[in-house]
Amino acid sequence: MTSKTHLTEPQGKLENWLDAEREALEQAGLRRHLRTVMSAPTGTINLDGRDVVLLGSNNYLGLSTHPKVIAAAVEATQIFGTGASGSRLISGNNELYTTLETNLAKVKGTEAALVFSSGYAANTSIIPVLVGEGDLILSDALNHASIIDGCRLSRATKKVYRHCDMEHLTVLLSESTTFRRRLIVTDGVFSMDGDIAPLPDICDLAAEHDAMVLVDDAHGFGVLGGNGSGTVAHFGLERTDIVQMGTFSKAVGALGGYIAGSHALIELLINRARGFIFTTGLPPATLAAANAALDVMRSAPELRQRLFSHAKCLKIALIDLGYTLLPSETQILPVVLGNPQRATSVAEVLLAEGVFAPAIRPPAVPPDTSRLRLTVMATHTEAEIQRAIDGFAAVFPEAHYPQNV
Numbered sequence: 172m173t174s175k176t177h178l179t180e181p182q183g184k185l186e187n188w189l190d191a192e193r194e195a196l197e198q199a200g201l202r203r204h205l206r207t208v209m210s211a212p213t214g215t216i217n218l219d220g221r222d223v224v225l226l227g228s229n230n231y232l233g234l235s236t237h238p239k240v241i242a243a244a245v246e247a248t249q250i251f252g253t254g255a256s257g258s259r260l261i262s263g264n265n266e267l268y269t270t271l272e273t274n275l276a277k278v279k280g281t282e283a284a285l286v287f288s289s290g291y292a293a294n295t296s297i298i299p300v301l302v303g304e305g306d307l308i309l310s311d312a313l314n315h316a317s318i319i320d321g322c323r324l325s326r327a328t329k330k331v332y333r334h335c336d337m338e339h340l341t342v343l344l345s346e347s348t349t350f351r352r353r354l355i356v357t358d359g360v361f362s363m364d365g366d367i368a369p370l371p372d373i374c375d376l377a378a379e380h381d382a383m384v385l386v387d388d389a390h391g392f393g394v395l396g397g398n399g400s401g402t403v404a405h406f407g408l409e410r411t412d413i414v415q416m417g418t419f420s421k422a423v424g425a426l427g428g429y430i431a432g433s434h435a436l437i438e439l440l441i442n443r444a445r446g447f448i449f450t451t452g453l454p455p456a457t458l459a460a461a462n463a464a465l466d467v468m469r470s471a472p473e474l475r476q477r478l479f480s481h482a483k484c485l486k487i488a489l490i491d492l493g494y495t496l497l498p499s500e501t502q503i504l505p506v507v508l509g510n511p512q513r514a515t516s517v518a519e520v521l522l523a524e525g526v527f528a529p530a531i532r533p534p535a536v537p538p539d540t541s542r543l544r545l546t547v548m549a550t551h552t553e554a555e556i557q558r559a560i561d562g563f564a565a566v567f568p569e570a571h572y573p574q575n576v
């Protein structure tokens with residue numbers, strides 16, 4: 172945690188200030204450690220040598236271990252090798268990209284699509300292309316860090332509207348008519364809360380005030396809408412002027428971000444998006460896996476049904492046990508515990524019971540809202556969901572009496 176006082180104090184030797192930073196993180200309950208996963212992200216994983224039920228993966232549909240997806244990745248590696256060996260504008264743009272972008276545009280119902288190395292790269296690249304100095308960004312208070320970083324890079328003025336608060340957004344739009352361009356940006360499904368942005372209202376406001384809309388559908392893609400195409404389809408929005416960002420790293424079970432939109436937009440991104448231009452293309456295996464996963468995703472509505480059935484079952488059971496959950500509408504179930512130390516302690520007790528439910532702390536969530544962010548997968552078995560519920564039942568007193576944890 173870098174505090175302002177550090178800027179005015181002598182920094183001294185590297186190891187000295189590193190020690191001070193580590194101590195500050197420790198004191199605030201915000202020090203993070205890497206855990207080692209020793210198996211594929213299925214319903215039960217081997218974590219640091221122990222088998223535990225996994226409630227902390229974004230592999231929502233279980234596609235990262237789907238036989239067709241794995242086979243496609245292996246075949247692509249045999250044909251194209253392991254790396255792209257160049258940026259896309261030089262020699263890294265193999266035919267797997269063309270196939271993936273064509274298929275993706277079909278799924279999204281847009282004219283075109285462009286794949287980036289990650290969702291992070293997509294957000295930090297597109298926002299500075301859409302807006303710059305003299306422009307205004309209106310950003311939901313709970314937007315993902317990659318949006319926040321994209322806003323910073325753009326040098327546009329940013330105003331944050333209260334989470335999903337359309338009255339606040341209306342006021343900010345009405346007050347800001349002198350800017351050259353205005354961009355409203357929102358998560359489709361909020362990554363840490365699991366609720367869905369009121370997109371129809373946002374789009375109406377954007378039309379009324381002549382503003383652009385960018386939706387980050389990292390957690391809605393594959394999950395919402397008839398064939399998993401995302402939040403825009405979920406609301407049945409026909410509008411073609413919404414810029415849709417998403418990622419293959421979650422429900423699709425691979426890696427890579429994307430922007431879906433008009434031909435004109437994609438053309439401009441190819442020419443201006445720095446996170447597209449100045450980086451090496453994705454590995455062939457990743458592109459082929461994402462493409463195969465898109466096919467499975469479209470043709471397997473039963474995966475989405477299982478996902479939502481598991482989410483409902485876990486949610487009802489936890490509420491019955493007395494836990495407080497945020498009003499999520501999706502596969503992301505946040506159990507808010509307050510301070511970071513408490514969230515970490517409860518996560519550790521749960522782990523001892525055989526349940527991996529990751530503690531999420533600031534800056535990923537606002538202060539005093541540290542939580543367990545539970546996610547289910549279509550490929551969880553009913554028995555695994557029950558084991559998770561049993562684990563939560565066993566630690567319930569600890570969760571509610573923090574002095575015990």
Ligand SMILES: Cc1ncc(COP(=O)(O)O)c(C=O)c1O
Pocket residue numbers: 289290291292294315317358362387389390418419420426427428
């Ligand atoms: C809402 C949201 N946007 C963007 C990203 C970044 O995506 P990626 O992991 O593909 O870089 C994430 C992932 O953490 C996310 O949750």
